[in-house]
Amino acid sequence: MADSERLVIDHVGHHGDGVAIAGGGNIYVPYTLGGETIEVGAVPGHHPDRRRLLNVEAASVERIAPFCPHFGVCGGCAIQHWDAEPYRAWKRELVVTTLAQAGIDCDVAPLVDAHGAGRRRITLHGRMGTHDVLKVGYAAAGSHDIIPIDRCPILDPHLNGAIEAAWAIAEPLISMGKPLDIQITATNSGLDVDVRGSGPVSSAMIARLSRIAEQHRLARLTRHGELVLMRTPPVMSIGAAQVALPPGSFLQATVAGEETLAALASEHCKRAKHVADLFCGVGPFALRLAAKSRIAAFDSDAGAVAALQKAATSTSGLKPVKAEARDLFRRPLMPQELRDYDAVVFDPPRQGAQAQATQLAASKIPTVVAVSCNATTFARDAKILIDGGYKIDGVTPVDQFRHTPHVELVARFSR
Numbered sequence: 305m306a307d308s309e310r311l312v313i314d315h316v317g318h319h320g321d322g323v324a325i326a327g328g329g330n331i332y333v334p335y336t337l338g339g340e341t342i343e344v345g346a347v348p349g350h351h352p353d354r355r356r357l358l359n360v361e362a363a364s365v366e367r368i369a370p371f372c373p374h375f376g377v378c379g380g381c382a383i384q385h386w387d388a389e390p391y392r393a394w395k396r397e398l399v400v401t402t403l404a405q406a407g408i409d410c411d412v413a414p415l416v417d418a419h420g421a422g423r424r425r426i427t428l429h430g431r432m433g434t435h436d437v438l439k440v441g442y443a444a445a446g447s448h449d450i451i452p453i454d455r456c457p458i459l460d461p462h463l464n465g466a467i468e469a470a471w472a473i474a475e476p477l478i479s480m481g482k483p484l485d486i487q488i489t490a491t492n493s494g495l496d497v498d499v500r501g502s503g504p505v506s507s508a509m510i511a512r513l514s515r516i517a518e519q520h521r522l523a524r525l526t527r528h529g530e531l532v533l534m535r536t537p538p539v540m541s542i543g544a545a546q547v548a549l550p551p552g553s554f555l556q557a558t559v560a561g562e563e564t565l566a567a568l569a570s571e572h573c574k575r576a577k578h579v580a581d582l583f584c585g586v587g588p589f590a591l592r593l594a595a596k597s598r599i600a601a602f603d604s605d606a607g608a609v610a611a612l613q614k615a616a617t618s619t620s621g622l623k624p625v626k627a628e629a630r631d632l633f634r635r636p637l638m639p640q641e642l643r644d645y646d647a648v649v650f651d652p653p654r655q656g657a658q659a660q661a662t663q664l665a666a667s668k669i670p671t672v673v674a675v676s677c678n679a680t681t682f683a684r685d686a687k688i689l690i691d692g693g694y695k696i697d698g699v700t701p702v703d704q705f706r707h708t709p710h711v712e713l714v715a716r717f718s719r
């Protein structure tokens with residue numbers, strides 16, 4: 305290939321890259337838009353179908369200026385250069401085309417924006433760079449390099465101080481020679497930080513980390529879930545309940561995302577007296593649904609299940625909630641167990657819930673609500689339910705990961 309070449313972008317693909325059709329195949333170019341004429345260069349390494357943008361020669365009318373100084377190098381945001389309306393239409397279309405490809409014909413509602421105040425949780429990576437210079441930031445686009453970050457404009461203001469705290473924590477720990485992953489969550493009580501990596505540490509290091517936690521006024525600092533320092537227990541409000549957050553447990557990326565998904569699940573289950581919440585996490589659906597319905601909640605994360613049970617038990621005015629630790633990949637709820645419920649909500653991780661969907665398909669539950677963060681595995685599981693006799697009533701796409709190709713969705717099935 306010459307040093308540079310000219311391409312015309314046809315459309316934006318499923319991963320947010322512009323797609324040019326050239327030489328009988330697709331060429332993917334990040335940060336470009338349909339209709340644009342661009343100059344591109346080769347991507348280092350063996351990437352015959354990828355190019356790097358050198359220059360936009362004829363820009364789309366939909367192109368806008370990105371707002372983050374790290375955009376284009378940081379791998380966090382794929383799309384900040386596209387006007388809101390075409391971006392939103394594209395994101396909804398991601399769901400429409402994935403369902404169509406799986407042979408599922410159903411209503412897809414307009415995309416619900418759920419960015420709200422921004423992301424309430426981040427994972428920053430700490431690495432020793434060349435010349436022993438510490439880098440704390442996000443992975444670069446398309447590589448494992450770390451782009452050092454001093455600010456990130458898509459964060460919830462409750463994460464203020466998080467990036468500075470991550471740098472301070474990485475500073476002493478990086479000398480142990482291991483890569484670090486620093487997960488920081490904004491809670492009602494302040495920042496909750498869990499550090500992974502580094503290996504065993506001395507008591508002098510623990511004392512140093514404790515001082516850093518004090519200086520940065522962290523609510524809690526843990527290493528691999530083990531307590532380093534707790535200044536105040538990290539608590540999240542969920543509906544009427546207060547949940548004491550276990551270190552590292554799953555949380556939806558934005559407050560607005562959690563509220564939107566939970567509101568859709570509640571609406572779909574509003575007539576149900578007894579609901580099973582599968583893959584319940586710390587209970588963002590269960591604790592809200594329990595305002596009206598009895599709940600049985602299941603998740604493999606024993607810490608999350610215990611936190612949910614404790615929160616439910618200490619909140620007045622809720623219907624009974626029974627939370628249980630259970631691996632639903634290996635031991636899905638079987639049709640005879642499912643007879644107890646008149647609605648099921650299931651919200652699996654990205655790989656979906658094939659084994660559980662198969663058992664749901666063999667059950668007689670009148671209402672099944674699927675919440676998903678992966679349209680492809682959702683479509684596979686939805687097909688299992690439809691082949692088992694369920695009708696899909698509709699799908700609502702939800703955008704809590706604005707500026708990325710990730711989209712959540714909520715679907716209702718009935719029989």
Ligand SMILES: C[S@@+](CC[C@H](N)C(=O)[O-])C[C@H]1O[C@@H](n2cnc3c(N)ncnc32)[C@H](O)[C@@H]1O
Pocket residue numbers: 554555556583584585586587588589602603604605608630631632633634651652653654677
């Ligand atoms: C997408 S999260 C949803 C959690 C919760 N519904 C929420 O909105 O916060 C997926 C959940 O599945 C749980 N999980 C992952 N693998 C599992 C398994 N094999 N069996 C049961 N739960 C599992 C995780 O612990 C996590 O809480």
